[in-house]
Amino acid sequence: MEQQLKQIEQEAIAEIAACTDLKELNDVRVKYLGKKGSITEVLKGMGKLSPEERPKIGALANTVREKVTQELEQRAKVLEQQQIQEQLEKESVDVTLPGRKVRTGNRHPLTRVVEELEDLFISMGYEVAEGPEVETDYYNFEALNLPKGHPARDMQDTFYITEETLLRTHTSPVQARTMLAKKGKPFRIICPGKVYRRDTDDATHSHQFMQIEGLVVGENIRMSDLKGTLDKLAKRMFGEDREIRLRPSFFPFTEPSVEMDISCFRCGGNGCNVCKHTGWIEILGAGMVHPNVLQMGGYDPKKFSGFAFGIGVERIAMLKYGVEDIRNFYIDDIRFLSQFRRAEG
Amino acid sequence: MLVSLKWLQEYVDIEDISPEELAEKITRAGIEVDSVIDRSQGMTNIVVGHVLSKEKHPDADKLSICKVDVGTDVRQIICGAPNVEAGQKVIVALPGAKLPGGIKIKKAKMRGQESNGMICSLQELGIEGRVVPKAFADGIYVLPDDAVPGSDALELIGLRDTVLELDLTPNRSDALSMLGVAYEVGAILSRDVNFPEIKYETSKEKAEDYIKVRVDATKENPLYAAKVIKNVKVAESPLWLQHYLMAAGIRPHNNVVDITNFVLLEYGQPLHAFDYDSLGTGEIVVRLAKEGEKIVTLDDQERTLKSHHLVITNGNEPVAVAGVMGGANSEVTEDTTTVVLEAAYFEGLSVRTTSKDLGLRSDSSVRFEKGVDPNRVLEAQERAAQLLCELAGGEVLEGTVLVDELDKTPARIVISPDEINAKLGMKIPLDDMISILQRLKFDVEAKRGLLVIDVPTRRQDIKIEEDIIEEIARLYGYDEIPLTLPEGKMHIGGLTPYQQKRRIVRNFLEGAGLYQAITYSLTSEEWSQKFALKKEETTKLLMPMSEERSTLRQSLIPHLLEAASYNLARQADSVALYEIGSVFLGKTEEGLPFEEEHVAFVITGKWVDDAWLGDKRNADFFTAKGIVEGLLEKLGLTERITYEKGTMEGLHPGQTANILLDGERVGIIGGLHPSERKEWDLKETYVVELNLHALLRAEAKGVEYDPVPRFPLVTRDVAVEVDRTVPAGELEAIILNSGTKLLKAVKVFDVYEGENIEAGKKSVAFTLTYFDPERTLTDEEVANAHDKVLNALKAAGAAIR
Numbered sequence A: 001m002e003q004q005l006k007q008i009e010q011e012a013i014a015e016i017a018a019c020t021d022l023k024e025l026n027d028v029r030v031k032y033l034g035k036k037g038s039i040t041e042v043l044k045g046m047g048k049l050s051p052e053e054r055p056k057i058g059a060l061a062n063t064v065r066e067k068v069t070q071e072l073e074q075r076a077k078v079l080e081q082q083q084i085q086e087q088l089e090k091e092s093v094d095v096t097l098p099g100r101k102v103r104t105g106n107r108h109p110l111t112r113v114v115e116e117l118e119d120l121f122i123s124m125g126y127e128v129a130e131g132p133e134v135e136t137d138y139y140n141f142e143a144l145n146l147p148k149g150h151p152a153r154d155m156q157d158t159f160y161i162t163e164e165t166l167l168r169t170h171t172s173p174v175q176a177r178t179m180l181a182k183k184g185k186p187f188r189i190i191c192p193g194k195v196y197r198r199d200t201d202d203a204t205h206s207h208q209f210m211q212i213e214g215l216v217v218g219e220n221i222r223m224s225d226l227k228g229t230l231d232k233l234a235k236r237m238f239g240e241d242r243e244i245r246l247r248p249s250f251f252p253f254t255e256p257s258v259e260m261d262i263s264c265f266r267c268g269g270n271g272c273n274v275c276k277h278t279g280w281i282e283i284l285g286a287g288m289v290h291p292n293v294l295q296m297g298g299y300d301p302k303k304f305s306g307f308a309f310g311i312g313v314e315r316i317a318m319l320k321y322g323v324e325d326i327r328n329f330y331i332d333d334i335r336f337l338s339q340f341r342r343a344e345g
Numbered sequence B: 001m002l003v004s005l006k007w008l009q010e011y012v013d014i015e016d017i018s019p020e021e022l023a024e025k026i027t028r029a030g031i032e033v034d035s036v037i038d039r040s041q042g043m044t045n046i047v048v049g050h051v052l053s054k055e056k057h058p059d060a061d062k063l064s065i066c067k068v069d070v071g072t073d074v075r076q077i078i079c080g081a082p083n084v085e086a087g088q089k090v091i092v093a094l095p096g097a098k099l100p101g102g103i104k105i106k107k108a109k110m111r112g113q114e115s116n117g118m119i120c121s122l123q124e125l126g127i128e129g130r131v132v133p134k135a136f137a138d139g140i141y142v143l144p145d146d147a148v149p150g151s152d153a154l155e156l157i158g159l160r161d162t163v164l165e166l167d168l169t170p171n172r173s174d175a176l177s178m179l180g181v182a183y184e185v186g187a188i189l190s191r192d193v194n195f196p197e198i199k200y201e202t203s204k205e206k207a208e209d210y211i212k213v214r215v216d217a218t219k220e221n222p223l224y225a226a227k228v229i230k231n232v233k234v235a236e237s238p239l240w241l242q243h244y245l246m247a248a249g250i251r252p253h254n255n256v257v258d259i260t261n262f263v264l265l266e267y268g269q270p271l272h273a274f275d276y277d278s279l280g281t282g283e284i285v286v287r288l289a290k291e292g293e294k295i296v297t298l299d300d301q302e303r304t305l306k307s308h309h310l311v312i313t314n315g316n317e318p319v320a321v322a323g324v325m326g327g328a329n330s331e332v333t334e335d336t337t338t339v340v341l342e343a344a345y346f347e348g349l350s351v352r353t354t355s356k357d358l359g360l361r362s363d364s365s366v367r368f369e370k371g372v373d374p375n376r377v378l379e380a381q382e383r384a385a386q387l388l389c390e391l392a393g394g395e396v397l398e399g400t401v402l403v404d405e406l407d408k409t410p411a412r413i414v415i416s417p418d419e420i421n422a423k424l425g426m427k428i429p430l431d432d433m434i435s436i437l438q439r440l441k442f443d444v445e446a447k448r449g450l451l452v453i454d455v456p457t458r459r460q461d462i463k464i465e466e467d468i469i470e471e472i473a474r475l476y477g478y479d480e481i482p483l484t485l486p487e488g489k490m491h492i493g494g495l496t497p498y499q500q501k502r503r504i505v506r507n508f509l510e511g512a513g514l515y516q517a518i519t520y521s522l523t524s525e526e527w528s529q530k531f532a533l534k535k536e537e538t539t540k541l542l543m544p545m546s547e548e549r550s551t552l553r554q555s556l557i558p559h560l561l562e563a564a565s566y567n568l569a570r571q572a573d574s575v576a577l578y579e580i581g582s583v584f585l586g587k588t589e590e591g592l593p594f595e596e597e598h599v600a601f602v603i604t605g606k607w608v609d610d611a612w613l614g615d616k617r618n619a620d621f622f623t624a625k626g627i628v629e630g631l632l633e634k635l636g637l638t639e640r641i642t643y644e645k646g647t648m649e650g651l652h653p654g655q656t657a658n659i660l661l662d663g664e665r666v667g668i669i670g671g672l673h674p675s676e677r678k679e680w681d682l683k684e685t686y687v688v689e690l691n692l693h694a695l696l697r698a699e700a701k702g703v704e705y706d707p708v709p710r711f712p713l714v715t716r717d718v719a720v721e722v723d724r725t726v727p728a729g730e731l732e733a734i735i736l737n738s739g740t741k742l743l744k745a746v747k748v749f750d751v752y753e754g755e756n757i758e759a760g761k762k763s764v765a766f767t768l769t770y771f772d773p774e775r776t777l778t779d780e781e782v783a784n785a786h787d788k789v790l791n792a793l794k795a796a797g798a799a800i801r
């Protein structure tokens, strides 16, 4: 019997070693250790043994069973490892292949500029005011110190709808409307929006374009406040090392009126194509609100003062991104639009 | 305004300052110098030549062989100009000369004959053809006989000069004259202005014996002055005068006309010279025109006048359109001997209206429109009289025949220096303020802490305190203004809820794969209502520039389709564009259209394109609807939104859904109709337009927190067989309204027609989710709830499968 057990042990170890998967291994386990397994059978036959032999053979049988069990476990571990390894290999991917595309679009560059400006001015306590694109002659011109027949009306070629209504030529009517709505209280607003002029569309002109205007009315608003505000704007839009300069100009709704130049962001002031070799780039018009405009808006010019500025959004976007033709903003070519997808800090 | 620096030097000393530096100073002080033009344009080797002889070229009809003395030698030059003659003094470009436009002069052979240079026209020297005297417009320029061969021709014709091109803002009409510019430059440089000295002898005869003046419209013409000059010899003007005019962009005609133009440029005061004999009546009557009255102006055009146009007449018929242009019937010609010289103040608005009505702008009307200096009208007239004496041999009759009701008092402005500094945020010392005003030649006095300023009438733009503040600041220097920010009460800025939500809409749509587009609001009449959710009265331009930009749109879809088509034609394999913009509907009480903000999008082509993963799908109706559903969920409106089959012209009748908010249509989703696809050159394309205004104004559900479920959800599937025309949405509504509170969600998971389903029928399968937040549901409870659903479906005629 001893002989028999030794044989069983050897056979089992050989069979275990030959197993290539867990199912085979289980079959081996059943074959030797199961209810009808060969070791179990041997133990069942212990009764026939003499009392002297019984403990000896019993101990041997247990040793064999332990040995086989151990072998089974070890083999199982190896096979499990092998199986995981196979799974890993099977599930491996070529990580250099492209990912599933997440479809995204993005803001139009003009909206991008508008929102950037909105956020800057909101942080300085401004509200965003909007108004109609079809306006009355009164709000577009007269309330802004441009009575009928005023020579400065020539500066703006207007799309009239009737004698009294028109497509607004600037967002300034929103300023006039806001002043009346605020009923004599100090306020700060910026007004973004579409405006229209009778221009033939070409690389630098568009019959429809976007403006963003700012207006601050309060007691003791000074021209230096305008300059400080414009300086913030220039630095935010074109970089912290920009300098600004003001040049006297003329707008009927402001007095004094100025144009603001920034030091060229391309050449830093040494002269290049962007600044037409002057070192300076004209960015916007601004000024102190004309007393007539304050008066018509219901503010006493003796007590209140204010400043206003107006920015051409296309101009800013063209300068900022180097866009060469204003018509690009309105064609909506995806090859153009998709270039403005990246975030900018 | 073109300012010759050579000419300007006569009034203010600028010799020590370079043109570029001067231009920069003028610009920084407020008048923008657009360009600094070197009139010589780098030309060299241009000399005076004396044509000694002229012969016909043996082999070319139109060429002449000239022997020309160019000072250093006599040489042969071939000339093609018809007006070249022996004996002329001409301008010769010698070999080696460079002319404007990159032309280089070389020795050459022309049809076998040697040519050692070129005889030049003024155009070849870079002078615009429209200002070249008519006599030389089609040929070479002929110099006066006293020109010295070999001397610098550029100097002689005034091209050794620099011209500043000023871009004047409408308020600075004072700088529409050389003297005005001189004042400005004088103020900038702190230098004096020299005025021309006016002195001439008058004849014993009196002007009033020759001419009577009556003004019937003193509102439009408060000042009219006539002088009479006899024995005028009409001829060419001296060269210096002609060249000043050409530098200023005005063509020389004859000495009389040139003198009036010269004074117009010098003083900014338009003048007009009538031929006394052609007037014929010895009378000038200024009046409003009769409706339909006609006059032929100096440009040989017949003009029909209106009753608000001001005319100068000889008592019978118009002889000039006041302030705009003279009449051909009283024009100064070679035969003129007696001239009536008009100097007047015509009211700006009247001239502006007339000039606009007639479509006729002149150097004269431009100046009257903006207001001439009331105190310089008569002075300018005297200056012209003097020049007519000096340069045209005229004899000025004594006196001026004058009608004068013009207010010439200067504007007085009183302002406190503290206020100036307060408005500017600066601390300019009082002395500096006074000195700046003195540099401007304003009459200033400091009285009891106030500045009392009398503004010369030449500066019509200075009327209020703020104008004085600007003058002081601009000459003190805007660079000196410090940088500050508004002080006082805290303001809290921000976006309105509407504006915030609009940004959320943008973010959502971009996250869903759409690019933002901006297209034009103006469209054609045909497109203005195409795809419109609401068709209302359209808004049309009075005078459109083209039909395709004549009407304001009532839908955003047409221009988005246009953009989609544009992109596809340029190899895009898919297009996904959205736009937010106003549509213009009907008319409000204010007379303006109601502007309703809409959002629209268009999608077409590949939507999912992970080809190597076998994952490819084109945009379809449900892509569009999914985006809409997601957006409306984001806006908290899902519960109030329903979809129903809809129709719209241009959309596929089987692929169109109305989007209803509380039962009102607020939008549409649709596939483009096959015939429209053809028209736009598009494949399957889906469009959506939503009334954004209504959606963002609607009271929306915000965040409503429920505890995270602690008990399990139970799901049951049900499939029903119904007629294929029954909308799934209807079945869903039946399920949701079947009367069980435990049902939390319904989701379609399969729609099937075909094998195993009766013809004309379809199978729709739903997954139903049952849930109670308080406890775990028993099988029985779920079964009861599910039975209610099944019964409701059966009751509605659906067969449970």
Ligand SMILES: [Zn+2]
Residues within 6 Å of the ligand: A264, A265, A266, A267, A268, A269, A270, A271, A272, A273, A274, A275, A276, A277, A279, A280
């Ligand atoms: Zn530069």
